[in-house]
Amino acid sequence: MNETAADYARPPQQQYDAREIEAIVGTFCTDLRRLRDEIGKMIVGQEEIVEGVITAVLGGGHALLEGVPGLGKTMLVRTLAECIHADFSRIQFTPDLMPADIVGTNVIIEDERGGKHFEFQRGPIFANIILADEINRATPKTQSALLEAMQDFSVTVAKHTHKLDQPFFVLATQNPLEMEGTYPLPEAQLDRFFFKLKVEFPDRAELHTILDRTTSDEEPSPQPVMDKRRIIEMKQLVRRVPLSRTVQDYAVRVLEATHPDRSAATDLVKKFVRYGGSPRGVQTVILGAKIRALLQGRYAVSIDDIRHVAPPALRHRILLSFEGEAEGIDPDQIIVDVLARTPEAAAQ
16 A cells, blocks of 8 residues: 555644644754765765755655766765665666656566456656656657656556655756757756756865765765655645745745746846746745754744745746846846845835
């Protein structure tokens, strides 16, 4: 029997008292600290990236990690799967990869009596954590094979829909678009990623630590620190974090300011942006802010939480105009400008 969030959700009519809230948030922080520490045995530095991936997982979304080869993106995803004792599957995206190589296909099976029938052979998408490695090296047709799985947690083959086990996360890596042999991801697929995280090159001290760990005879090995059931429970807790209308309104106004046709748009947005963030983008901002509040031991979201998660939540959802691309504008510049110019309180 597949595990679902409903199996472990607390009845909505049951309320938490102050002491219980403090205990629950404390347990949440302790579990997350253990998970980050265990991942840290394999991943040197990159604290923001690790936190971003964990936030995407707890938010019920997917993460896109961008960086040049060799920065540990693949190792991070594999380590996460080992730490939460989840089924892991890696799909290496290449230009000749076909959709059936991802979702599976119907094959002809011959039984003992010589009769033949079709049987569905599951593809690697049927796992809890999917590493879509170098996703932008496959053609858009193949990339789109992930759309249904990422949104509806199911795949449809030959008019039959197959549900995916929960929890289900796609953690994709991509090389910068300037590299040879890459294809831009379709906008519809980009919008399905909870966060886009930029993996930066390590500094000198981190490089020494990486060499010490990878060139000696003692190789660290991560251990499971929680199970899939606990992940589902934590996802449910995230959605119970209260949010004031003032904070939510701030997030909405930040999203509106990324659209050049809205009155709240900044001069930078009007000049360099073709289309702003989607409604799914502000949903991501809210969930990410709730998780950050819990990580800091708070059971309420602040405007600072919104500002913190806005860049990874919106950078891949802002489409630049031709002028913006020609000028080499980074969407992060747009987001920083919007956050700086959006007042905390709405004008009366």
